Amino acid sequence: MPRFPIPLPHAVPLYLAPMAGVSESPFRQLCRQYGADVVVTEFLSAEGIRRENEATLNKLRFGPQERPIGVQIFGSDPAAMADAAALVTDVFQPDFVDINFGCPVKKVVKRNGGSGCLRDLGLVQEIIRAVSRATHLPVTCKVRSGWSEEMRDPVTIGLRCQDAGAKVLTLHPRTRTQMYTGSARWEEIAAVVEALDIPVLGNGDIKSAPDALRMLRQTKAAGIMIARGSFGQPWIFDQARDLFDGRPMRATPGVAERFRIALDHARLVESYEADPQGAAVEFRKHLGWYVKGLPNSGDLRRQLHAVNTFGEIEAIFDAYLQGPWGEAALAGVAAESLDADVAA
Numbered sequence: 001m002p003r004f005p006i007p008l009p010h011a012v013p014l015y016l017a018p019m020a021g022v023s024e025s026p027f028r029q030l031c032r033q034y035g036a037d038v039v040v041t042e043f044l045s046a047e048g049i050r051r052e053n054e055a056t057l058n059k060l061r062f063g064p065q066e067r068p069i070g071v072q073i074f075g076s077d078p079a080a081m082a083d084a085a086a087l088v089t090d091v092f093q094p095d096f097v098d099i100n101f102g103c104p105v106k107k108v109v110k111r112n113g114g115s116g117c118l119r120d121l122g123l124v125q126e127i128i129r130a131v132s133r134a135t136h137l138p139v140t141c142k143v144r145s146g147w148s149e150e151m152r153d154p155v156t157i158g159l160r161c162q163d164a165g166a167k168v169l170t171l172h173p174r175t176r177t178q179m180y181t182g183s184a185r186w187e188e189i190a191a192v193v194e195a196l197d198i199p200v201l202g203n204g205d206i207k208s209a210p211d212a213l214r215m216l217r218q219t220k221a222a223g224i225m226i227a228r229g230s231f232g233q234p235w236i237f238d239q240a241r242d243l244f245d246g247r248p249m250r251a252t253p254g255v256a257e258r259f260r261i262a263l264d265h266a267r268l269v270e271s272y273e274a275d276p277q278g279a280a281v282e283f284r285k286h287l288g289w290y291v292k293g294l295p296n297s298g299d300l301r302r303q304l305h306a307v308n309t310f311g312e313i314e315a316i317f318d319a320y321l322q323g324p325w326g327e328a329a330l331a332g333v334a335a336e337s338l339d340a341d342v343a344a
């Protein structure tokens with residue numbers, strides 16, 4: 001079994017994925033409370049870090065309760081990446097530095113950042129080596145399966161990352177051209193797990209805890225990374241842990257419990273952000289995710305998408321619970337929590 005470069009509480013760790021605008025400090029704290037073993041910051045520009053851009057440095061803040069935590073950086077200039085890694089190591093002291101070779105966004109790839117690097121594996125290796133020289137922390141990488149269908153070759157990409165010094169590799173088995181379309185090819189994760197000596201994390205299309213168990217069984221990955229599957233359901237990590245440990249999966253929280261967790265999340269954001277009104281508006285997307293699938297959720301979502309302050313949220317939840325839909329939801333969500341299609 002390949003060894004992780006940092007001590008972890010479980011042999012098969014569950015990671016909260018790096019996600020711009022989502023895997024911020026409050027959500028990372030919440031996911032740690034609900035069973036994520038490791039969290040990663042959203043991707044941060046090496047140039048922004050090097051130039052000590054205030055907004056970028058602000059996103060590097062984290063608390064001790066978030067550890068173990070990785071800081072993810074992106075860029076195509078090995079020197080800038082090395083400078084950024086050195087600054088992050090000295091000033092913020094995370095547990096590892098992750099390099100983003102997966103971001104498909106045009107603004108990033110046109111300067112060869114993110115998955116743009118995958119067109120030039122020599123550059124990928126140069127970046128990993130430069131970053132590894134600049135920090136004593138473990139350097140890990142997150143990659144896609146290739147730039148395009150023609151260049152699809154996750155095993156070669158993984159081997160080149162390992163050869164350059166990556167200590168853990170995460171594969172999201174889609175190409176850049178695919179963006180988020182099609183499905184993640186879990187068989188590519190299995191092939192990379194087989195080919196590499198370092199731990200390989202599987203990522204892509206885990207929507208529920210049973211999906212996480214299925215990925216683990218199909219790929220034999222050393223760990224599992226969850227991104228969109230955590231939206232509005234941070235408890236997915238605890239549920240996945242139950243299944244990994246062979247226990248019956250704990251029930252999905254009922255509607256009142258979901259609202260309580262959403263309010264806890266809101267309080268964490270409120271106490272973390274300097275601009276509470278801006279933060280409340282930003283928080284609307286999480287509220288939409290928390291109420292997804294509830295009876296009459298369209299109406300509820302419309303109300304929640306109009307909030308301008310954190311104070312408005314609780315009243316909307318209370319009115320819902322006391323209204324006709326609340327009763328239906330209380331019955332419905334309880335039934336939904338029997339969804340443990342685990343045996344497969």
Ligand SMILES: Cc1cc2nc3c(=O)[nH]c(=O)nc-3n(C[C@H](O)[C@H](O)[C@H](O)COP(=O)(O)O)c2cc1C
Pocket residue numbers: 017018019020021022041042043072100102103142172203204205206225226227228229
């Ligand atoms: C809103 C959003 C933001 C993301 N930001 C990042 C990022 O900053 N760095 C990164 O490596 N991947 C990022 N990703 C990709 C995810 O980490 C993950 O690889 C991808 O969503 C597939 O996993 P999933 O099917 O579990 O969502 C982002 C994805 C989403 C949906």
